[in-house]
Amino acid sequence: MLAEKYPEEVKKILEKYPPEQKRSAVMPLLYLAQRDGGYITKEAMKDIAAMLEIAPTEVASIIGFYTLFLDEEAGKYRMQVCTDLPCALRGADKFLEELCGNLGVKVGETTSDGLVTVEAVMCLAGCDKAPMFQMQSSEGLEYHENQTVESAMGLIEEIRRKEQFSQQG
């Protein structure tokens, strides 16, 4: 139950919208649920539906429309490389290919340690600093711009170290 687990956040979210329009809160609540569980579970959908007095089917429909919402489990970190036209004109495709080669995965796949899913995405409004990607995780979303394969691998190493550390700790 989001409202019980995150009372402050839920309250803040609902306050943004007129009380008779609380359906507007569906996207922020979905973000909250996703942050909580890594992806949006069926239970979370029902919970949000009940909170906003809409049908669970409608909640599912919204998740389905937007690419940033996940309704199934993926790698803990989703590395989303922009390969759209402006980035591609500056070598994004090659960057992604080499990165995948280094990680031993294909686009869309997750590294063998289950940590990083590598994806190709559409323009992220970072066209002048290609190659670039965003890292999505339960902590949020972070842009990494002007990347090289080395810098990207460095970041992944850092993540791996951090995860190992947190597992041990």
Place this chain on the structure above:
Amino acid sequence: MTEHLLLCHRDIPNLHKLAVYQQHGGFEAFKKAVTKMQPGEVTDAVKASGLRGRGGAGFPAGVKWSFIPNNIWPHYVVANADESEPGTFKDREIMESNPFQFLEGVAIAAYAVQANVAYVYLRGEFWPVAAELDKRIEEMEKAGFLGDKLFGTDYSLRIHTHLGAGAYICGEETALLESMEGSRGQPRIRPPFPAVYGLYGKPTVVNNVETLTNLPLIIAKGAGWYKSLGTADSAGVKIFSLSGRVKKPGNYELPFGTTFRELICNCGGGIIDDRPIKAIMPAGASSAFIVADDKALDTPMDYASVRALGADLGSASVIVIDDTVSIDWVINKTLHFFKHESCGKCTPCREGCYWMLHLIERIEHGEKTKESVELLRSVAKQMQNKCLCPLGEFSTMAVTTAIERFPKDFGLED
């Protein structure tokens, strides 16, 4: 006097700090509007300034505000910070580095149409940007620039951020409103326009981030001053997002009427490896192709002149293509984008984008036959003038103009 009017954070360090912004005249314009001007006067000033929307369509901002009816309440202002057109990255820089000027603009627009609540709709990927904006908004509240009884008047205003979640179509204003209302971000039939039937069915002004960021300038320095910048049909300054095969891509704030050559060769430092420039897409992936000949390069970048070249300036996201790039590859990229982003509501766009992508892939994989290319062109033509919203039309612009203007790249004799 700073060099920049919108990207002034490049001249003033720490402009994202409230104190710094205030030291440089921050919120004086908003205060002036609220305490010294009638809402209608603000609208009139913006009308007189000639400010046109920077989100792509170039519609005069003041005129749009004047459509807001005064017999239906409440009114809303929504800042369009969805910025998802490939090649556009100006609004992000504004919000990250010069947030208060933008928020002051939102506040001025809200006062002009007497909205007491304004929303900033950001694309979901701007999650960290939104988190920062939330802090700025809080600071404004604390400093008395947002909240009840502003500057001792009866006017009250609140601003909230709202995040999208990865859908280009939500930049289209009616889809954006649907999304804000907690639905799938699919466009509504227009008319009615948002000015009459907008957020929650109420009169709503939707303006682009950059458009709004101009407002403090207009109120502070006057409509006449603003209008004197730029050209007759395109007043003021514009941020050009330059990307592609240039040495120095980035945002460049220039007066309207600056030539393509100036932007690409001077600001952008010319083409990588000094290759010849081949084509320009002046408005991102939605753009028609401009053949980059001398005539084109010397064309001033304003709405009318670019249109005369058979393209649109749109949001001025200039993608530069050199002779190392084959145009059919570019089309493959744009169609990937549109197939991915078509919302699926209307038949021609939903089916057409899917079909076009398959055809360009076939062409890319060697089937550069006259028939395939002709079929691609005819599917694009078949979509035109039928779609529910402009996205479907956008998807065809590059296709038809590429085949027409770069036939060799498609294996066709010219």
Place this chain on the structure above:
Amino acid sequence: MTKQVTLTIDGQQVAVSEGTLIVNAAKQIGIDIPVFCYHPKMEPVGMCRQCLVEVGRPVVDRATGQVVMEDGKPKIQFGAKLETACTTPVSDGMVVLTASEKAKANQREILEFLLTSHPLDCPVCDKGGECPLQNLTLAHGAPASRFIYDEKQHADKRVPLGDLIWLDRERCIQCARCIRFQDEIAGESVLAFYQRGRATDIITNSEPGFDSIFSGNTTDICPVGALTTADFRFGARPWEMKAAASICSQCPVGCNVTLNTRREAKSGGKVVLKRVMPRQNEAVNEIWICDKGRFAHHFTENEHRLATPLARKDGKLALVSWDKALGLVAGKLADAKGEAVVLASGRLSNEDLFNLKQLADGLGGEALLYTQMGGGELTTAYGVPAGTNFAEMGIGTTILVVASDLYNEAPIWYLRLKQAAERGATLILANARETKLEKYSQFVVRYSYGDEAETICGLAKKAHVGEAITSAENLVVLYGSDGLGLDGSSALAAACAELVKSRAGKPNNGLIGVWPRANDQGAWELGFKPVADLKAVFQKANVVYIAGADPFGDNPELTSRIPHHASRIPQHASRSTHPAPFIIVQELFLTETAKLADVILPAQAVTEREGSFTSGERRAQRFYPAVPARGQSRADFVITAQIAAEFGLELEGRFAARVMDKMAATVKTFAGISYRELAETTEQWPIVGRGDLYYGGTTYENKQGLGVILALSPSPTGRGARGEGKPLRPDEDHWLAVPVTRLYDLGITVATSALLKARTGGAHILLHPDSAQKLGLAAGEQVELNGNRLEVRLDPTVPVMVALVPRSMGVPIAGPMVAKIKAA
């Protein structure tokens, strides 16, 4: 009157009211603009783009505000783009071209787009033959595909959206009609789009899937074969079927339906009922029906149907000829005279009931209505008169619903009241518990079970609610028997009647009974009286002639109260020992009551014969035979006439139409009504069911009659407004068990339709979670109520210490009762 606007469509001038959409204006003059997403009952969305037409408007001089003239005619300017006829309202002087080269090209091109991802499985598609996509393609489509087959997107073709409806993802053209129907009309948002772009498809996340009692309607309005019913899928091709007009016999709404039949090898060469489709009647069901009406039709073909007369011989039921059976029955009745009792239910038609009443009268016996709900003499006096239509109710009308769960009892009224409320009518719901319609109501009046009549008596004086009732321009009161038996509902009816008395005879005003059966109102009109004490009847009567009722099945206790059959032979031995009556049962099935009968007469089902029903709104409506009669079964009115003839009473036993003529001649409220009049139709809007099926869906056009609302009978002889005795109340250890009605019960129609049975489950009661806790019970566990074991279901809307006992679910309950309930 709304302002009229004149425009020209394809050269034809037409005047329509302001705000009319181009597509509808065209339709009115017989021009079909092809549509897929547009449906005349729903908000336009303009998404399929099939309806794009050329639209020109007169040029207006900005300076003068005058229309610019050219060659003596207004100058017309056409837009650069085509416009969607389904979203664009007409305007004065508009010129529309629907068949110009540009418009035609658009239609062709959109069609091609739709077909690029549509499968080519018309030969095996349920919609084949009534599919607009197919029709349009045949008419305008390109001869060959320009698309590469391998690049076509393929998708799942067999997706159950629930147990009733299947989705073929590949056939879906994303018009959203089904989603919009569920959102806008049914008010149950259980369908939605998932994903976007070309990947868009339909999903349901409800539990169970597609959880709506109106789901079947989506298959009618789906313009392609993407949605099909589990009942009919692959059942037959539309053109192979015959159509017969009928009236749904499931509830008092009286939905107009069409029965589709086919002679098929699969059924041994017999003509069988394949599907039930809505038939348009804008004053009754518009173009919709509920799922019970659509799917609960399998009783007709059920193998256990009675096919021959049976008579008891040596204690056992044995086959007899009709002659013999009739002779036997007639002899008994003639002997019994005034001690004969006719017991019939509202399952029978007007004609059947009329003959039964005539027979009883002829004998000097009683004609009793088998019912637990009273007040029919009041609806006969103060019912809604001709000219009444829920569709016209909006601002200014107040609708009061008392003691009725319309969603379960009369689903289409639920829909229509929801819509009336959305148009601005004031909806007041009075009940002891929350019901679904409350969501749309402006006022909710909550009372305790037992206080129904009392509450209504005081309603007019209550602040706000009272005003909404007394000052309403129009007032309609619907009352039912939620939680009530005969006494309670009779008293409630009297209280309700007081509210509308002064408005008697004014259209859109009056009292409506939400009866448990389709023709209860007809029975009241024809003079049947309700029976309060069945036990007494069986103890006193000499012969009981039961038609269309199963009192012993509904209440097994009754059996123990009359001497067992075996001990009743020889009969009429002595009056003083209360001999058992001779029992005649006229039925479809060997019910518990039939098992006790001395003679069983096999009756025809409503699908097999002609007749008429009187709906709760008192609309007499005709139904027609669709399938051949089972075995030797005969129509009820025929049987009754043949019995009467045996002892010299002449009743009409050949033509239902003549029974109606007699009714018209002798029963006041039927005065002047004839079958011909009942068969009259007028133009209805929207236009459905013609060549252009896609416009309104596959709902049938009504060519067989819209029915007639009966005249009012001004002299009621009702009971008082107060019930007899004190209301029953629960206390610390006594529960109040009250009857309620569920749409899907264990009645014979649902029980014989396998698909629906899944939605019913077994015998159960509904308790508030706190009540259940008190008993230490969880949902799904068993309780004992008066010797019956029942499953517990939790429902927070039930008052504490009250148990809702669904009728026809295996537990006898005639009215509220104080009961002991304990964990079993």
